[in-house]
Amino acid sequence: MPKSTKAIKVTDKAKAWNKKAKSSNYKIDTIPVNKIILIVCEGQTEKLYFESFPVLGMKVEAIDLRGQSKLKLIESTQKIIEISDSEYDGVWCVFDMDVKRGAEEFSDFDNSIEKGIELGYNIAYSNDSFELWFYLHFEYTDAEHLRGFYYDELGKKFGINYVREGKKYAFCLQLYNTLMEDENSSQEKAIDRAEKLFKKVKDLPFHQQNPVTKVFELVKELNKNLRR
Template sequence: MPKKTKARKVTDSEKAWNRKSKPTSYRIEEIPINKTILIVCEGQTEEMYFKSFEVLGVRVDAINLGGQSKLKLVEQTELIQQEESRDEVWCVFDMDVRRGEAEFSDFDNAIERAKNLGYQVAYSNDAFELWFYLHFEYTDAENHRTFYYEELGKRLGLNYEKDGKRYDFCKKLYTILETHEQSSQARAIDRARTLFEERSDLPYHQQNPATLVFELVEELNRNLRR
């Protein structure tokens, strides 16, 4: 006579659909770092913007040194580079026209000093925000930064001068410009190149409007994650 057995409920954990499979080993492919780039800025806006580029195979160190003279920023960049050498160095700063002749001299001398050190300079005249504005419109007028603040505020729906420098906004500005239906980075590059070519024979402090940020953007774009 068969031996009696107790009925046993099959729990969900024992059902076929919930049984744990054997651990699978995944091969994690490491992307080698082929290049290192140091970007030294004078503001949070610039720092967060450049950190937003999703590059592959390149290490980008974007550092915000805060407000100081342009020449001092270049000197600090030299010290940073001495501590750890990078393959490519960019200094990013702009010139406030309203500050007058002292600013002109500092701006010109800083660019020359950086170039003599072998650095690239993504300078803007009058403001870094000219680069953002060129995503929407072309201008060859000698505007001051307040113009760009007002125009960007209209297009982005905020008080740019008050809120455009805040950390949370700076962190998402790259994405905003990439997704805004009226914004185009490609057109900004073309417009910025046109402005520079028209003014490149002038002293740096007289190149208003001009921005060489497009050159740095092109460099980062060559290494974007696709």
């Protein structure tokens, strides 16, 4: 039987909690988009993470190219720009290096960074893994680790099996907020730690810069346009 609705007394109709809100003439000003940046990534994790930054006055076009070779990613970025109707104020390519592939990967990694820089792109590369950037929110390391280390450590910090759960859409969609809300996580410290790592290895060939993540440069750019 449906639950009966409690009648409102005539004397209660004038009370504040029974009054309908009047329409307001207050208008919220909108801030026009004055900057468009293109972020071309290797995977879903990066795309959803960067799209989650609450920017204002900036449009972020993030594209997931699903694990192409690094040089192919640079070439695809060129094609995206050629066919796009947008005039980009900045172009970022985001990729990491899987050292398991050895010399072939080293060459692809180095050549792609050099080609991207030559074309005027910003290259937010990581070695060995993009997840190094997340790990630096919690701790500093200057030891050479493979991505399995970061997966294990992040799994402990997030309370999940990172290999199984960390790449899923729902988790990636909330990752920015998860990192910002965790009392043990600090984006500010992650930026400082990443800058410290880069200064230590910047004079080495790109594939020898391990650990390193230049994601901090893209994060700093996005932070300039955050909704306050």
